[in-house]
Amino acid sequence: MRPRKILTAGLILALMVTGGAYWLLQRPLPERYQSWLKERVVLPSQTPGKQLTVTFLGTTTLLFSDGRNALMTDGFFSRPGLLSLLLGRFAPDTALIARQLTALGVTQLDAVMPVHSHHDHAMDAPEVARQTGAVLLGSDSTRQIGLGAGLPEQQIGVVTPGTTRAFGDFSVTWLDSPHSPVPPLIARLTGNGEVITAPVMQPATLRDYKEGQTFALLVEHPAATILVLGSAAANPEALKGTQVDGVFLGVATLSKQPSADQQALVKTTIVQTGAKWVIPIHWDDFTQPAEPALVPMPTRIDDLLGTLEALQEQLEVSRSEDSSSPHLALLPMRGQVQIE
Template sequence: MSAVALRLPLKPDRALVRKWVEKLGREKITAVIVSHSHFDHTADAPYFAIEAGAPLIGTESTVNVGRGAGLEESKLIAVKPGQTMTFGDFTVRFIESVHGPAVLGRVPFPGTIDKPLVPPAAARKYRLGGVFALLIAHPTGTILHHGSAGFKPDMYDGISVDVLLQGISGRGDTDQYLENVALKTRAKLVVPIHMDNFFKPIKDGMSFLPMVKFDEFCRKAEQHRSIFTMRTIPFCKEVRILPLNAAIVPGDAVR
């Protein structure tokens, strides 16, 4: 966090990225998809793509982060809102979204990245660049990755999902957020994400981001237990979320 606060350049840890790609299994990584271009989403993403030999997919800003990292043009894919891509049995639809009011009611680092961003670079250089929610369809069910805690009131009209991965850091009113995302999509299983403190090393274990108000989110979600189940997932562990009758491996916390 001190590097961000002091506006110091952020240097991706290539060795650590390589370790995680090996742990995940290179052969399992078909694409690296980024929802928006803030540093906590994109700083390492190009190196995951490089190590996996996979394309980096996102906004034009995300693509410029990839260019700055040295990714080949053939591995850079810029997408537009509403676009759909297919990866084997998976179909991914890119839905235009908005960032939550993360810092004193304001979105940090607004704007776009209009030229290749070469690391190391300060956090403020990783401009927002637009936000996507990812609607992922598979024969076993549908997953919605809503990573940023903002929303457009009509963005999920006519959409229903089995599993919702709902980012909860930097959100505004929790009731409105649940109403416009979890309830609007009629999700059966809600998994809160983007709540861990990414300013600390993974080796230190799970801790919450400051001001994430996890307990408050749980209390509000509990009011809708007749509509959806909420579960958390083990920190840095592989889990299964579809089909629903086999979702989440043992050891998860059920709320």
Template structure:
């Protein structure tokens, strides 16, 4: 038996079948047998005493943003909720667009947070983070660029945790493994706003003041629950994914065909997760309202990605998420 299949066999034997429930499984937008609702499964094993209490839920907030509630504790990933109009989806992208946090929207959704995981510091991942941290007192985990940008916004250094990849951070009810990753490539084999911040800059004013700043991925393991892999951009270093073998993978939609064999290499590296959830496929300059708005070209890429997942990992269940829906894995 090949090594990758043996690892999967041992993992599957040790864990119950992934449980995905969301009020009738809202969010399974695609049809066909690979997207049918799963049969009822046994609940995941109870958490060790004193480690976690209460249910675990995952809510998608568009792009690669997630809210994870672990009992009465909340983790956010790339919480971009203001969804300002830069002209990107109208073919009139304005890189001088002002950074304007829509505090009414953000505050209506973020009532609490203890940890914010930032994959990279482009505006559609980082822009709302300083406001959220100022309001909730959450800790930010991110690159050195995220650290220096946090200082530029006046956040206390004690709330900023710079990481590089390889760290495994213990938060009691959950651990976070940091994975050094890569940003997506456009058709020119480049990206918008590359660069890092190696010292504290002036407070950002426009979206161009928030560079990519290196890219991370994260694997969150809930005590007595699932292991879930989060991507914020559609590229990766295969060697850095070896051994993660998550139960669930939040997979970013490729922004171009510049990255070769994207889905196939990614799923192989992740040991073919039980559940694959595409993210970053929506028009993130529209309101967070269902049904999810998807640009025609992104709809084609989404269908292509799902087809590639089905070919490369036919045992994986694909869940196309809807906004605000609570998923239980």
């Protein structure tokens, strides 16, 4: 081939690659989901005088606090980038975790509770436990992450479906819950359906953080009863008879599920539990920094607007005649649900 032809072919290829990447990685502009975002959602307490604040910290990390006790789901802050996830080993960013805890005013936590052992839920939990004195509570796979990170054995507790632990006015029950379905290649990369059987030495690879047992958490407090679902799937048996005031619903990949599955999830977790409010979590791209603002996943990978619209529609369809549909809102980084 003549140099000019090679140059032309190279240019066309570069254009195709750039165009393809642009098509694949486009995200919804903030103004498209701005109307869903609420810095603060204020809801009435079930017990006069009892208050509770839940702060959203990206992915499925939530800080529950009633002024006396504080609990955190996941405690995931490091958010390693896509290249690190696919090609390398990554470790908790201890300085970033310290800055985030300081910004929240958290010096002490009773417990940090990963909903399963994938990196975007459990990788930082031992470091959060170390910095706050919290006990790390999770599956045996999560325990292996804690041990690998050098957390003392007495600061780790293994829970199984049905375990309940009390912290002041809080009572937390771990319920069995399935992981949301993921494509076979991703499932292999992330050890879906697999357990961790030896301490995970950090830095570690994506595949080292195998799923382990996935839980839904039922957080009971005099102010409110709250269900936390980290992954967009539910076990109807485990939730049978459970009544809650509100749900934090993990929505990652929900837009890729068939409409019938979306409806079943709404029915099991929101309609049958009598929830009066729903806050989608795991809506942000966890390979991107949380500051200055959380950003949604690229639309081709997970369609946040589609998810919100589908949720709203299904909530309206499924509401009973004598009640209004549950309140649906998206929280930004450090957005809060205040129950007072």
